[in-house]
Amino acid sequence: MTATRGLEGIVATTSSVSSIIDDTLTYAGFNIDDLAENASFEEVVYLLWHRKLPNAEQLNEIKKQLAENAKIPQQVIDHFKTYPINSVHPMAALRTAVSLLGLFDAEADVMDTEANYRKAIRLQAQLPIVVTSFARIRKGLEPVEPRTDLSMAANFLYTLSGEEPNEVAVEAINKALVLHADHELNASTFTARVCVATLSDVYSGVTAAIGALKGPLHGGANEAVMKMLSEIGEVDNAESYINEKLANKEKIMGFGHRVYRQGDPRAKHLKKMSEKLSKLTGEPKWYEMSLKVEELVRSQKPLPPNVDFYSASMYHSLGIDHDLFTPIFAVSRVSGWLAHILEQYENNRLIRPRADYIGPDKQAYIPLEQRG
Numbered sequence: 001m002t003a004t005r006g007l008e009g010i011v012a013t014t015s016s017v018s019s020i021i022d023d024t025l026t027y028a029g030f031n032i033d034d035l036a037e038n039a040s041f042e043e044v045v046y047l048l049w050h051r052k053l054p055n056a057e058q059l060n061e062i063k064k065q066l067a068e069n070a071k072i073p074q075q076v077i078d079h080f081k082t083y084p085i086n087s088v089h090p091m092a093a094l095r096t097a098v099s100l101l102g103l104f105d106a107e108a109d110v111m112d113t114e115a116n117y118r119k120a121i122r123l124q125a126q127l128p129i130v131v132t133s134f135a136r137i138r139k140g141l142e143p144v145e146p147r148t149d150l151s152m153a154a155n156f157l158y159t160l161s162g163e164e165p166n167e168v169a170v171e172a173i174n175k176a177l178v179l180h181a182d183h184e185l186n187a188s189t190f191t192a193r194v195c196v197a198t199l200s201d202v203y204s205g206v207t208a209a210i211g212a213l214k215g216p217l218h219g220g221a222n223e224a225v226m227k228m229l230s231e232i233g234e235v236d237n238a239e240s241y242i243n244e245k246l247a248n249k250e251k252i253m254g255f256g257h258r259v260y261r262q263g264d265p266r267a268k269h270l271k272k273m274s275e276k277l278s279k280l281t282g283e284p285k286w287y288e289m290s291l292k293v294e295e296l297v298r299s300q301k302p303l304p305p306n307v308d309f310y311s312a313s314m315y316h317s318l319g320i321d322h323d324l325f326t327p328i329f330a331v332s333r334v335s336g337w338l339a340h341i342l343e344q345y346e347n348n349r350l351i352r353p354r355a356d357y358i359g360p361d362k363q364a365y366i367p368l369e370q371r372g
């Protein structure tokens with residue numbers, strides 16, 4: 001038995017949720033470029049869970065279900081208020097909150113298809129509110145109740161700031177939610193599938209997935225990109241900063257991908273949105289710095305930007321706290337995790353690969369008092 005490092009190129013499951021073939025990303029057969037230009041996040045949620053676009057009635061129905069289930073239990077709010085607020089990362093708070101939500105869901109361990117779909121609706125509806133409530137509580141503000149007349153993108157911004165957002169901000173968040181929703185067998189989705197393949201519950205699967213998304217090699221890269229841009233500070237500093245990192249063989253956050261070779265098809269949409277917003281805010285330097293970093297990296301390595309690179313400057317232009325970037329990713333990706341979790345339950349087999357053992361062999365037990 002020989003191991004493939006990082007399971008590169010290993011096909012671990014069949015799936016009809018999304019595919020990446022020849023650098024083209026599709027959700028249930030719909031090209032991401034088409035969806036990014038035209039779809040609402042709610043339509044994409046329906047698409048991922050049903051593998052078809054909703055008609056008007058089906059869209060209204062899922063919107064209604066999401067709106068009706070958005071309120072989070074008071075116990076989750078009260079729990080947030082007990083945290084050491086300055087040291088808790090919002091991804092850690094989100095991970096704990098999802099686990100906690102499971103305690104207050106009477107159907108948490110009911111495993112039939114209908115109950116699992118109802119839990120999917122509840123989690124999708126509540127995750128954005130968990131994120132925005134924590135973001136407010138740590139600033140000493142009370143959570144804002146979501147409105148039933150706003151889209152998920154608009155409600156995210158509304159419950160974050162307490163103010164009705166402008167059209168461009170809603171367009172940007174909707175695009176981000178559409179673009180991050182699913183991505184074949186990425187690390188967090190694989191984590192979710194491994195977890196529920198033991199026939200564990202939906203809340204456990206999503207909690208595990210959040211833990212995997214948090215790392216800087218995966219979803220955590222968007223926050224790390226903003227840290228890098230903040231360290232660079234000005235466009236003129238980019239060249240020496242990037243050259244030094246590459247000379248030291250350090251990774252440039254937001255570049256590279258395990259599957260894409262020519263480039264991540266999602267990045268161009270976020271790049272366009274980042275440019276639009278940076279002009280509107282009158283602070284173009286974050287977009288310009290990102291452009292410069294892309295030019296510098298590409299001139300030295302065949303590494304195109306991934307989805308996390310331009311999302312950083314885009315969220316920054318919206319005035320969003322940098323440590324909320326990865327939680328926004330989770331608010332979107334939970335739709336994909338849930339699609340994969342439901343798919344796993346429908347055709348389940350325990351996921352249990354093997355390890356190529358490289359440790360010592362034929363050891364004799366030595367009594368404690370004889371060990372050095």
Ligand SMILES: CC(=O)SCCNC(=O)CCNC(=O)[C@H](O)C(C)(C)COP(=O)(O)OP(=O)(O)OC[C@H]1O[C@@H](n2cnc3c(N)ncnc32)[C@H](O)[C@@H]1OP(=O)(O)O
Nearest residue numbers: 216217218219221250251252253254255256257258306308
């Ligand atoms: C939503 C997402 O999860 S998208 C990915 C978000 N993550 C990042 O942006 C973090 C930065 N990027 C990376 O760390 C990687 O490109 C990953 C994790 C995305 C993919 O990793 P892998 O497929 O395992 O590639 P691996 O890390 O082995 O890199 C292969 C080679 O490219 C280099 N490389 C890959 N990414 C980068 C980078 N961002 N900066 C500099 N060099 C890089 C590696 O140093 C390595 O070089 P070597 O062969 O000379 O040692």
Ligand SMILES: O=C([O-])CC(=O)C(=O)O
Nearest residue numbers: 182183185186187258307
């Ligand atoms: O697919 C991956 O490895 C990472 C990624 O881009 C994502 O999860 O969106």
